[in-house]
Amino acid sequence: MHIHTLERNWLWVAGSVVALLLGTIVYTAIAHNIHPPGQMETIDSASLHLGGEFAEDQLGVRVGADGQIRVTLVAARYGFFPRNIELPSGTPITFRIASADVLHGIHAPMTNLGTMIVPGYVSTVTTLFPKPGEYPLLCNEYCGLGHDHMWSKLTVVDPQNWHPDR
Amino acid sequence: MLDTASKKFVLYHFWVAFAAFGLASVLGFYQVLERSGLLPLIESSRVYFASVSTHGVLMAFVLTTFFIMGFGYATACNALRMPLWNPRLAWVGFWLAVAGTLLAAVPLLSGKASVLYTFYPPIQAHTLFYIGATLLVVGSWVWCFIMIRMYLDWKKQHPGATVPLPMYATTANAILWLWASLGVALEVLFQLIPWALGWVDTVDPGLARTLFSWTLHPIVYFWLIPAYIALYSRVPQAAGGRLFSDELARVAFVMLLVLSLPIGFHHLYMDPEQGSGFKLAHAVGTFLVALPTLLTGFTVTASLEMAGRTRGGVGLMGWIGALPWRNPVVLAALLSLLMLIAGGFGGIVNASYAMNTMVHNTAWVPGHFHLIFAGTTVILYMAIAYDLWPGLTGRQLHSTSAPLLQLWTWFIGIIVLTSPWHVLGLLGQPRRISSVTYNSLLTLAWTPYELAMIVGGAIMLASALLFLHILAKSQKKGVMAPASTLDQTDSAESGAPVHSLLNGFKVWNLVILVLMLANYGYPILQFFLTRTYGSVAFGY
Incomplete structure (x- = not known):
């Protein structure tokens, strides 16, 4: 050379x-x-509604015995369910999300919350929101002709004003 | 050594490529207009997503594949001074690819394949779309085999001689594409087509995405290598100088071949079906593949500086002004390098593992790849067309200033289009939406950038149409070119001996095999070791 x-x-x-x-x-x-998010965990996306972690009555925000806040969401055409969630700022929060139908992606702009949601797999991501405010949760992966309309709402409040539902 | 029949053959490829480009450019302009929401009359997510899917397929698969095949045939014949090997087989490859394109076009244009060019199961397209895409790829494989065959024949006839650089790079690209297309071929043949035909009920989207990622990064280098060939083998001469280093150019092409393959997981950073360890391994490879591009930037700039100084340029920067800016090839190279610097910076952000969260699937991403593909790459496709046109058609370009205007407007259009996209991405706008419906104050910040991108799209469409006009008018009405300029395209200097590693590919194929097994072996195998749940087909 x-x-x-x-x-x-x-x-x-x-x-x-x-x-x-x-x-x-x-x-x-x-x-x-x-x-970035990443640990392979499978789930049968066709039977989420039949019971278990992603059944309708199990969705939403809950505080575990260890004090860890966990948010369980189902992504389905065209929204993230439940549609409105409220969380405390400055606290680590773990999201567990599964798709009931096709590919989706979730992103709360101006925050570190983001992951792909692939049918057959559970997406887990832990993050915290430094500032209180209203954030849209946007679907950022093409999921069908109604994709533009797929979004939900996240409200981040000061920890003193946050009261868990359960 | 292109004979008349081969010239016609190459022109057929170029015209299919550029016709696809013209149609896709019109669709692109419609998309920025529709997306802005300015004209409620044209609002339609059905038409929009059919258009996005068609735009992507035409630009990323049809323009590129046909251009690369045509340019490859021309490069092989000129650089090796050999006639085209087995023209009949080459025509078979061409018509297979055309048939595939037409088959895929029917469902695409009728809205039966709005699955985007990345396929996205479990949303299902019409079977013809998958079959058409397969035929297009099979047609391109014929090209790969002919390129490799001509390279081997030449080596047999010239034992120990150094393969001319343009052909060495073209062969690297053929090998790259064979390796790269295997991933998507496995996905389409074993997952999507059986599923679309109803032979199996379900498809595993995780496996499909993993296989597609195998193709998705190296395909970018499949598109880029012809542009790099022009930068290395045409630009220095066109600027009035010579290539700074032939050996490092070969090193760059070998690195592109080897390193671009085992790194596709940077498209899956945000995906749940692959683990962090493999993602990090692919991230390391992704950064390493920046090295050949940094090397190319250096070698091409150094070659241009030598040319500028030969032409009387003095001082630290004086050589830049002394370059022949009115030569389309040189102008395109300079603009291309500018866009490569900006786009490369954005690419490093995308590649940065966890930081990818900030920009994943936002408007930043199309901003990035339009800058690198439509900008850096396609502007050199245009320059190559201008450069080859007199030789292929026997006629000179009908105007010396129109190509310059066209290249400048293309550059300006790209900048005006992609800068707002980068900002929109940082402001959180998702890519691939056809309208903004979010009831959030955040969207107010997006509006000015949505308007700017319409201006960029309009400039690019005008420039694209001017490009087609220049080629068509020159071919029909251009002044007959003097015979001496017809076959100036071979820049090959097969002189200095190089190390055998830089004159062949055997070892590199083994290296690729090892790296692919390391980076894709287990990540694919895991789908067969764990209980996974397939997904039934969904419409849209």
């Missing part, structure tokens, strides 16, 4: 930039446990 000095220098620069970016990502992933 004949590598010109300038090329050699550039390769060092390019390599260093990539190493720096990758180093940051791998470091935050391992040391701070910052990952």
Whole structure:
């Protein structure tokens, strides 16, 4: 190989930039446990309504015995159910979401809440909302001709004003 | 060494590609208009999603595949100075691809395949759509085999000689596409077609998405490599200089081939069916594949600087002004590099693992890929067409200024279209919506950008139509080109010997096999090891 000095220098620069970016990502992933959602967990999307975690009466916000707040949602054409949820700010919250029909995606703009929802799989994501306010929960994956209309509402309130339903 | 029949053959490919491009451009403009909500009369999610699906298929599959095949045949004949191998088989490949395109067009245009170009099961399209897409890919496989055959024949006839760079890169692209298309082929042949025909009741969307991701990243490099071939093998000469380094160019193409394949999970960062470990492994590969592009940016810029200085440019920046900006190939290269820098930056954001949450499936993403594909890549397709047209048609371009106007307006249109999309994405607007119905104050912030994108779309449509006009008028009415300029396309300097690793692909195919097994082996196998639940078909 004949590598010109300038090329050699550039390769060092390019390599260093990539190493720096990758180093940051791998470091935050391992040391701070910052990952996108991802753990394979299957579910029969055709029978969510027949019982279990995603049955209608089980959906919504609940506080576990350990104090951890958990939100169970079903994504189905065309909404995230239940349609309105209220959560405290500054508190870690775990969302568990399953699709009852096709592909969906959930995103609350200006927050870190986002995941794909794939039929046959449970999406789990844990995040917190730093600021109180009203946030739309938007479907961000094409799911049919009514896709534009698929959204629900998230209200984030100060923890002192938040009272869990159950 | 393109004979008359082969020239006609290449022109057929280019015209199918550019006709698809013209139609898709019209659809694109309709989409920005419909999406803005300005004209209630044209509001229709049914038409919109049929249009988006057709736009995607025409741009991403038809324009690219036919352009790449035509350019590949021309490059192989010119660079190797060989006649086209087995023209009859090559025509079979062409007609297979045309038949596939037409078969898929029927359900697409009649709204029976509004599943977007990424297929998205369990929403089901008409069977003809899947069969048409398959035939298009099978047609392109014929091209791959002919490219590899011509490369092997040349090597046999020239033992020990260095394969000319444009052909080395073209062969890399043929091998890349064979590897890449295998993923989507498995999805369509073993999942979607049996399911669409009713032979099986259910499909596993998780497996389908995993297989599609196998194709979805390298396909981007399948589109990009012809543009890089032009940057390496035509631009330095057109600017009045020479290529800074032939060897590093080969290194770049090998890296693109090897590293672009095992990294598709950056499309699945937000998906539940794959685990964090494999996603992180693919993220590492995704960053590594930035290296060949950084290398290309350096080599092409260095080549241009040498040209600029030869032409009398002095000082730190003076060589830039001294470049022949009125040469379409040079102009397109410069604009392309500018868009590549901006688009590459956005790409690094997308690739950044957990940070992808911020932009996933927002308008940022189409902003990014329009900048990189319609911008960086297609502007070089246009320049290649201008460059090859006199040789292919025997006539000069009918105007020297119209192509410059066309390239500049394309660049400006892309910037005006994609900048608002990037902002809209950061403001949380989802991609792939046909209207804004959310009852949220947030949407008020979106309006000005929605208006700006209409302006960008209009400029791009005008530029696209001007492009087709220039090609058609030149072919019909251009002045006969002097014979000396007809076959100037071979820039091949098969001189300096290179390491055998940079003159062949055997080792690299093994490396790819190992990397694919490592990064896709278990993630695919897991669907067969665990109890998974398929999904019945849904309409839309």
